[in-house]
Amino acid sequence: xxxxxxxxxxxxxxxxxxxxxxxxxxxxxxxxxxxxxxxxxxxxxxxxxxxxxxxxxxxxxxxxxxxxxxxxxxxxxxxxxxxxxxxxxxxxxxxxxxxxxxxxxxxxxxxxxxxxxxxxxxxxxxxxxxxxxxxxxxxxxxxxxxxxxxxxxxxxxxxxxxxxxxxxxxxxxxxxxxxxxxxxxxxxxxxxxxxxxxxxxxxxxxxxxxxxxxxxxxxxxxxxxxxxxxxxxxxxxxxxxxxxxxxxxxxxxxxxxxxxxxxxxxxxxxxxxxxxxxxxxxxxxxxxxxxxxxxxxxxxxxxxxxxxxxxxxxxxxxxxxxxxxxxxxxxxxxxxxxxxxxxxxxxxxxxxxxxxxxxxxxxxxxxxxxxxxxxxxxxxxxxxxxxxxxxxxxxxxxxxxxxxxxxxxxxxxxxxxxxxxxxxxxxxxxxxxxxxxxxxxxxxxxxxxxxxxxxxxxxxxxxxxxxxxxxxxxxxxxxxxxxxxxxxxxxxxxxxxxxxxxxxxxxxxxxxxxxxxxxxxxxxxxxxxxxxxxxxxxxxxxxxxxxxxxxxxxxxxxxxxxxxxxxxxxxxxxxxxxxxxxxxxxxxxxxxxxx
Numbered sequence: 001x002x003x004x005x006x007x008x009x010x011x012x013x014x015x016x017x018x019x020x021x022x023x024x025x026x027x028x029x030x031x032x033x034x035x036x037x038x039x040x041x042x043x044x045x046x047x048x049x050x051x052x053x054x055x056x057x058x059x060x061x062x063x064x065x066x067x068x069x070x071x072x073x074x075x076x077x078x079x080x081x082x083x084x085x086x087x088x089x090x091x092x093x094x095x096x097x098x099x100x101x102x103x104x105x106x107x108x109x110x111x112x113x114x115x116x117x118x119x120x121x122x123x124x125x126x127x128x129x130x131x132x133x134x135x136x137x138x139x140x141x142x143x144x145x146x147x148x149x150x151x152x153x154x155x156x157x158x159x160x161x162x163x164x165x166x167x168x169x170x171x172x173x174x175x176x177x178x179x180x181x182x183x184x185x186x187x188x189x190x191x192x193x194x195x196x197x198x199x200x201x202x203x204x205x206x207x208x209x210x211x212x213x214x215x216x217x218x219x220x221x222x223x224x225x226x227x228x229x230x231x232x233x234x235x236x237x238x239x240x241x242x243x244x245x246x247x248x249x250x251x252x253x254x255x256x257x258x259x260x261x262x263x264x265x266x267x268x269x270x271x272x273x274x275x276x277x278x279x280x281x282x283x284x285x286x287x288x289x290x291x292x293x294x295x296x297x298x299x300x301x302x303x304x305x306x307x308x309x310x311x312x313x314x315x316x317x318x319x320x321x322x323x324x325x326x327x328x329x330x331x332x333x334x335x336x337x338x339x340x341x342x343x344x345x346x347x348x349x350x351x352x353x354x355x356x357x358x359x360x361x362x363x364x365x366x367x368x369x370x371x372x373x374x375x376x377x378x379x380x381x382x383x384x385x386x387x388x389x390x391x392x393x394x395x396x397x398x399x400x401x402x403x404x405x406x407x408x409x410x411x412x413x414x415x416x417x418x419x420x421x422x423x424x425x426x427x428x429x430x431x432x433x434x435x436x437x438x439x440x441x442x443x444x445x446x447x448x449x450x451x452x453x454x455x456x457x458x459x460x461x462x463x464x465x466x467x468x469x470x471x472x473x474x475x476x477x478x479x480x481x482x483x484x485x486x487x488x489x490x491x492x493x494x495x496x497x498x499x500x501x502x503x504x505x506x507x508x509x510x511x512x513x514x515x516x517x518x519x520x521x522x523x524x525x526x527x528x529x530x531x532x533x534x535x536x537x538x539x540x541x542x543x544x545x546x547x548x549x550x551x552x553x554x555x556x557x558x559x560x561x562x563x564x565x566x567x568x569x570x571x572x573x574x575x576x577x578x579x580x581x582x583x584x585x586x587x588x589x590x591x592x593x594x595x
Contacts, residue, residue: 168188182205195222281364294313315329360379371399373395412429425445426443428447446458452483456481509541513528514540550591
């Protein structure tokens with residue numbers, strides 16, 4: 001018997017589906033078929049739902065009141081989701097769209113509802129959305145389907161277009177409006193409109209499809225400004241809907257564009273509800289006043305019911321407990337942690353040890369009364385960013401970190417060796433503030449004074465300078481014992497493993513070679529095959545470089561003779577001639593110029 005009734009049920013569902021294609025609709029959920037004209041009339045008790053165009057979505061799900069015979073489930077235009085028309089005031093369902101512009105509306109208690117709402121335009125609908133209103137029906141008969149469409153740019157709900165009410169502020173002029181006169185606006189705050197107040201609200205008198213902009217500085221939606229409904233706060237300027245400037249007047253504190261992010265009062269400033277207030281010392285960004293009790297953030301969150309750890313709901317990653325609140329939060333002060341956080345760079349035992357405010361350690365010490373540098377007791381703990389005693393280079397407003405002034409003019413090392421690398425760089429021409437002492441024992445690296453022999457090449461009396469090279473060394477002192485075999489410097493560099501030019505790695509320009517290792521004596525790396533005349537005034541590396549340079553105080557070895565006719569370049573830097581050859585060079589002495 002059960003299988004028989006199951007079979008009858010399946011047949012019944014098949015017949016109901018077939019009936020849908022013939023223009024008649026039964027109650028209940030239904031899958032729409034192809035495009036149809038309006039359905040046949042039906043007696044009260046089974047509200048007739050007209051069919052939307054095209055291949056509709058799933059059947060309607062909302063109940064519609066029929067006639068006196070009782071309630072019945074009605075399809076809302078083959079795929080509807082809304083209640084079928086009630087008393088002519090409610091709309092028909094949404095159709096999934098198709099070839100006809102809209103279907104019939106379900107019958108209501110008095111007049112029929114409006115036509116179905118297309119979500120996708122069909123062949124006859126074009127690039128439009130929605131349908132026009134259906135005609136009125138009787139108590140038992142569904143209204144006729146609409147045929148119109150919603151133009152691109154319409155910002156309000158599709159059902160509001162061509163519904164017999166003049167809607168304004170929807171981005172596109174409503175065909176229900178006789179003209180663009182603001183006095184004809186009947187509804188100015190439809191869902192999706194740019195205005196939230198009753199007509200005329202902030203509708204632009206010259207273009208009733210749009211709104212006048214909110215005052216400059218308003219950061220929230222234009223719709224919320226002076227909408228007559230709620231006091232919107234944190235939007236940059238005061239909402240006229242607020243009775244005063246107090247945060248206690250706020251109705252909405254987390255509008256899109258507001259500075260606050262939680263239920264009122266959130267982080268709204270107590271005496272200026274247009275702005276937010278986050279207490280100094282708060283570490284966790286937008287989490288203050290977001291509706292949940294955030295802990296380990298340096299200051300007790302306004303959302304917390306108490307200062308106790310058991311009030312905590314969340315521990316943000318920017319706070320002292322980025323891995324979770326469990327066992328990390330102080331039981332009686334949920335703003336701080338029981339142990340040093342991961343960002344703490346100084347000795348862990350110094351965090352919240354009660355002995356003084358430790359600064360420059362990468363995270364605020366709870367022992368500090370404030371985050372100003374004036375609160376610091378110690379500024380040069382090991383691994384603090386400041387190597388000097390307070391105030392050192394501690395940031396004036398955030399004593400967990402250091403400021404970074406530019407290096408002085410006499411700093412010779414690369415910029416990244418200056419400050420805040422927590423390394424004492426010696427021999428750089430100026431003292432490194434990262435150095436915690438003035439002797440070579442504190443040197444961590446020697447970027448230019450023999451890095452491989454640091455600190456042996458640092459001056460014992462001034463760690464900012466390199467140790468002077470021995471007498472007779474003609475190159476810069478920084479090249480002596482720097483780990484590189486430097487040649488042509490008057491003395492053999494101890495870095496040269498063998499006294500042969502084949503092992504020369506560097507030939508400093510200030511040495512006898514003027515930068516050319518080919519000039520080094522093969523079996524004496526301290527000397528060159530020739531000397532550059534002491535009277536030579538042009539760049540040293542121009543001497544014997546393959547070009548005959550003239551007017552340089554000495555005849556260049558590249559010149560075949562002292563005759564000006566052999567000169568290749570006459571106006572080098574340091575030459576007595578300022579013009580190209582022959583310039584003012586002496587015809588018979590290419591080292592000088594004619595009077």
